[in-house]
Amino acid sequence: MKKQIRGLAVFPALLFSVMASTGAEERLPGPRFTDPERRAKLEKALPEIESIFERYWKQRGTPGLVYGVVIDGEVATIKAFGVRDRAANDPVTADTVFRIASMTKSFTALAILKLRDEGRLSLDDPIVRWIPEAVHLQPATKDSPPITVRDLLTHGAGLPEDNPWGDRQLAVEDSVLVEWLKKGLPFSTPTGTAYEYSNYGFALAGLVVQRASGEDYRQYLEKRVLQPLHMTASTLEPSAVPEAARATGYGRSGDGYFEEPSLAHGAFGAMGGLLTSAKDLGRYVAYQLSAFPARDGDETGPVRRSSLREMQRVWRTSSFSVSRSSPDAALRVLAGGYGYGLGISQDCRFAHMVGHGGGLPGFGSYMLWLPEHGVGMFAMANLTYSGPSAPIQEALDAFRKTGGLKPRELPPSPVVVAARDDIVRLWTKWDDEAADVLAADNLFLDTPKPERRKEMERIKSEVGECRAIGDVEPENLLRGRFRMNCERGFVDVTFTLAPTLPPRLQHLRFSRTKPMNEGMRSAAERLAGLVSSFSAEALAGFAADSLDATRLAADLTALRSDYGECRLGETLGGDGAGVATVRLECERGAVAAELRLDAQARMSGVSFRAPLEARCVP
Numbered sequence: 092m093k094k095q096i097r098g099l100a101v102f103p104a105l106l107f108s109v110m111a112s113t114g115a116e117e118r119l120p121g122p123r124f125t126d127p128e129r130r131a132k133l134e135k136a137l138p139e140i141e142s143i144f145e146r147y148w149k150q151r152g153t154p155g156l157v158y159g160v161v162i163d164g165e166v167a168t169i170k171a172f173g174v175r176d177r178a179a180n181d182p183v184t185a186d187t188v189f190r191i192a193s194m195t196k197s198f199t200a201l202a203i204l205k206l207r208d209e210g211r212l213s214l215d216d217p218i219v220r221w222i223p224e225a226v227h228l229q230p231a232t233k234d235s236p237p238i239t240v241r242d243l244l245t246h247g248a249g250l251p252e253d254n255p256w257g258d259r260q261l262a263v264e265d266s267v268l269v270e271w272l273k274k275g276l277p278f279s280t281p282t283g284t285a286y287e288y289s290n291y292g293f294a295l296a297g298l299v300v301q302r303a304s305g306e307d308y309r310q311y312l313e314k315r316v317l318q319p320l321h322m323t324a325s326t327l328e329p330s331a332v333p334e335a336a337r338a339t340g341y342g343r344s345g346d347g348y349f350e351e352p353s354l355a356h357g358a359f360g361a362m363g364g365l366l367t368s369a370k371d372l373g374r375y376v377a378y379q380l381s382a383f384p385a386r387d388g389d390e391t392g393p394v395r396r397s398s399l400r401e402m403q404r405v406w407r408t409s410s411f412s413v414s415r416s417s418p419d420a421a422l423r424v425l426a427g428g429y430g431y432g433l434g435i436s437q438d439c440r441f442a443h444m445v446g447h448g449g450g451l452p453g454f455g456s457y458m459l460w461l462p463e464h465g466v467g468m469f470a471m472a473n474l475t476y477s478g479p480s481a482p483i484q485e486a487l488d489a490f491r492k493t494g495g496l497k498p499r500e501l502p503p504s505p506v507v508v509a510a511r512d513d514i515v516r517l518w519t520k521w522d523d524e525a526a527d528v529l530a531a532d533n534l535f536l537d538t539p540k541p542e543r544r545k546e547m548e549r550i551k552s553e554v555g556e557c558r559a560i561g562d563v564e565p566e567n568l569l570r571g572r573f574r575m576n577c578e579r580g581f582v583d584v585t586f587t588l589a590p591t592l593p594p595r596l597q598h599l600r601f602s603r604t605k606p607m608n609e610g611m612r613s614a615a616e617r618l619a620g621l622v623s624s625f626s627a628e629a630l631a632g633f634a635a636d637s638l639d640a641t642r643l644a645a646d647l648t649a650l651r652s653d654y655g656e657c658r659l660g661e662t663l664g665g666d667g668a669g670v671a672t673v674r675l676e677c678e679r680g681a682v683a684a685e686l687r688l689d690a691q692a693r694m695s696g697v698s699f700r701a702p703l704e705a706r707c708v709p
Contacts (some may be wrong), residue, residue, distance in 0.1 A: 119568055122384045122499035124465065132495025133162055133466065140486040141170050144470065147482040148172040151472070153455075154341050154348065155183035156479065157369045158470035160486075161460070164381055166373035175338040175473065177348060185369045188324055189338045189471035190353075191456040192258070192449030195365040196293050197379075197402070200244050200432030201316050202300045202308075204398045212303045214241040218295060221302040224272040225295070231278040238282050243289075243296040244431040245407040250289040251279035257290025258451050261364050262357040265301075268294060286409040286429060290362040293432070297361020309356055319393040320378055322371040327356040327364045337366070338473040340453015351453030351475065363451060369471065376460055376467040379403065379445070383462040384499060402431035403445045403462060409434075418645065422653075422707055439653070439707035440491065440679075442498075450476040459483050463498040466490065491679050492655070503563040506594055507571045510586060511563045514599065515575070518547065518557070531589035531597040543599075550603050555579045569594055580605040580667070605667035610692035615673045616659050618684060618697065621647050622675065623656040635693040643697055650699070650708070654679050663702070674702060682708050 126132070140160065148156045155173035159166055171183040206212045212221070217237035219225050225238070231249055242248040280287055301308045304315075309327045317325050326332060340351040356364050367375075378392055382399035390396060405428030414423050427436040436444045446459030455477030460467030468486055470479040490496040503511075513529050521544050526535075535543070551557075555578030565571040569588040574581050583602045588594035607615065617633055625647050627640075634640055650657070655678030663683055665671035675682045682705065687696040699708045 119504055120502040121386045122463070122501045124497070125500050126495065126497060129495045129497065130162060132493040133490055134167065135495075136486075136489040136493050137168055139489045141168075143482045143485050143489065144170065144479070145172055147479060148472075151474070151477055151479075152343065153472040153474040153477050155187070155338060156470065156472040157183050157185065157187060157189070158468065158479070158482070159185075159369050159373045159376075161373055161376045161380065161467040161469075163465045164377045166370070166377065169369045169373065171369070175336075177339070177341070181335070183338065183473075186324065186336060187338050188332045188336050188366045188368050189456065189473060190329070190340065190364070190366045190449075190451055190454045191372070191471060192363040192451040192454055193290070194447045194449040194456055194458060195361065195363050197432035197447055198312060198316060198365055199293055199296050199300065199361045200402050200430075201394060202304075202312050203240060203244060203296060204394045204402060204431065205315060206300065206303050208394050208398055212240065212299070214239065214244070216240050218243065218299065221299045222272065222295060224269050227273050227275050229275055229278075231281040235278075235282040240296070240299055241406070242282060243292045243299070244402075245429050246286050246288050246292060246409075247283050247407050248289060248292045248295075249278045249280045249282040249284070249287065250291050251277060252288050253290050254288065254450075255452075257294075257359060257362060259354075260290070260294070260357075260359040261354040261451075263294075263359055265298070265358045268298065268358040286407045290359065293362035294359045297358070300361070308361055316393050320371075320374055322367065322374055325365060325367040325371045327360045327366070329353045329355065329366060332366055336368075338454075338471075340451070340473050340475070342452060342475045353453070363449065369469070372458065372469050372471070376458055376469055380460055380462060380465060380467055383465075400462075402433055403435065403443075404430055405435045406430055415649075422649070424707055437706075440487070442706060448478040448480055450478050455479065457483055459487075461487075461496075461498075464496055465499070466496065494678065501565050501567070503565040503571060504568040506588065507563050507565050507569065510588060510594075510596065511560075511571065511573050511584075514584060514586060514596075515560055518551070518575070518601075521547070529596055531591060531595040533589075534596055534599065547601060550582060550601050553579065554582055554603055557582065581662075583664075602664070604662060604664045607662055607665075607667045607671050607673075611665075611667060611671050611686065611688060614686055614688060614692070614694050615671065615684075618686060618694070619657050619659040619675055622650050622654070622677070623658075625651070633694055635689045635691070635695040637689070637695050638693075638697075646697075646699060650677075650682060654682060657682070680705055 144158050154177055155175050157171040159169040169185040173183055175181050175183045175187045207214055217239055238248045297308045300311055304311045313326060341348045342351050379399060382396040408428040410427040412425050425436060425438045427434060433445055434447050441461055443462050444459060445462060449456040452475050454473055456471040457478045457480045458469035468483045470483060472479055517526060517529060526540060557575040557577040559576040561574040563571045563573045572583060572585040574583050581604055585600045586596055587598040589597035614633060621630060630640055657675040657677040660674035660676040663672040663674055670687050672683055672685045675684055681702050683700050683702045685698045686694060689695045701708050
């Protein structure tokens with residue numbers, strides 16, 4: 092206790108901030124958008140996005156199409172093309188109601204989560220608790236576990252993929268569904284072992300809602316989910332939509348169109364029967380986005396924000412691919428999985444994409460949003476299986492080009508800022524007792540105190556006095572890094588705090604980097620220029636004989652394709668003369684490039700990697 096009191100006098104910031112942060116009145120900072128011009132930048136892409144969807148509408152030949160963009164909880168635009176009905180020749184509007192098919196699944200998941208939040212069921216309940224008739228099901232193997240509600244929501248029950256069979260079952264009555272269960276169903280995989288898309292599974296989820304709530308599924312969804320979201324134009328029953336507002340669904344045969352019959356609501360409505368307008372769907376996408384970031388504040392929706400975030404995370408993986416469209420093209424990576432009624436994916440552009448498509452005879456739809464970016468999109472068309480995912484992906488690239496599509500940034504927590512200040516004090520003047528207060532139990536066991544002090548003094552002698560201390564770049568609430576600019580280079584400091592109260596240092600590392608000399612800076616600037624405008628002659632002008640110029644030319648071409656023009660950014664590491672790692676700031680992200688020069692200051696090697704915040708490099 093005596094040592095802690097003396098340490099507090101030397102390093103008051105850390106302990107004081109920790110004690111303050113544990114009080115009920117003091118809350119931790121959350122991620123936020125830092126660019127004041129962000130909204131204006133994003134809106135600059137709207138005319139291009141309108142052109143993208145108009146081109147898709149014409150090329151795909153959909154009778155009608157409507158799309159919308161959501162930014163920061165608001166519908167930024169809704170645009171429509173074509174007609175809702177070919178005979179009446181009425182134009183599609185923001186109020187036109189389309190059937191959105193499998194996009195209904197996330198609404199069914201919301202209904203399940205609402206019941207779970209209210210304590211009326213568990214996602215780990217075996218479905219036989221709510222559907223006793225399911226006892227007749229014989230799984231693929233005798234050692235298969237019981238099917239749970241969670242299995243239904245994540246397509247893990249082992250039931251067979253049933254597109255397009257399920258699309259024709261919307262109007263099946265509950266009694267027929269139960270009779271099928273009593274007869275038994277075939278399984279394609281053992282329960283819980285694989286992702287297998289099942290419309291039948293979501294029909295059963297709808298039956299769970301009905302049994303657990305004691306209300307008809309349609310009544311429960313419309314009253315408990317849609318009405319609280321002010322989705323007043325949305326319904327499960329086509330006949331409930333005024334004819335003048337309902338989009339007619341069409342199929343296509345050769346150059347002609349034919350009208351698809353509109354099936355009534357039935358037992359399979361929970362998997363794909365919802366009808367909605369662009370205005371309503373915009374409200375829904377905004378609601379899903381409202382769950383991010385996690386924060387304090389009142390809950391306003393039909394389910395908790397944490398439940399929304401729960402359904403937007405991967406619970407069952409489904410796909411992973413790595414490809415290039417050509418040998419010189421940029422690397423493409425796509426990993427996918429399923430949450431609760433929603434598809435979750437990530438690629439080289441975005442770490443977290445959430446959405447779902449929908450396709451039925453007569454209709455196609457798609458919605459996609461970026462939770463960490465606050466941006467979402469949706470589109471609906473009245474042509475069989477015409478889900479407009481391609482124009483939405485193209486529209487995201489249009490947003491990227493504006494420079495405004497950046498994720499929220501986490502501000503440093505008070506305890507991380509205090510830790511930086513205490514580390515700087517220790518760097519400026521070593522004190523054994525102060526170091527003991529700052530260190531977690533492991534720090535000086537991993538590397539003894541005398542060795543740490545000796546290493547620190549060695550680096551100080553090499554870099555000289557450090558006058559400018561940079562801001563903390565937090566990785567999370569208990570881990571960060573900062574840079575100290577010194578007389579002869581700079582020192583990067585990384586640290587992690589331990590799970591103790593107060594949080595103490597469990598990891599601390601100092602990395603010295605020398606500034607680039609004239610030759611290295613010239614090479615780095617020329618390399619950045621080659622990304623923006625490649626020239627074999629320019630490359631030959633400063634390339635060593637040992638450089639693989641053909642490989643580098645291909646890498647630079649791929650870089651430009653994926654990232655656009657680049658300029659030289661900050662130095663990330665190196666000795667400043669023979670080796671340097673620099674940051675290339677590009678139109679669509681950042682790339683770290685490591686340059687190696689020979690004794691004649693000619694470039695002998697280049698490699699690229701992703702900086703900390705980047706997804707991929709070619």
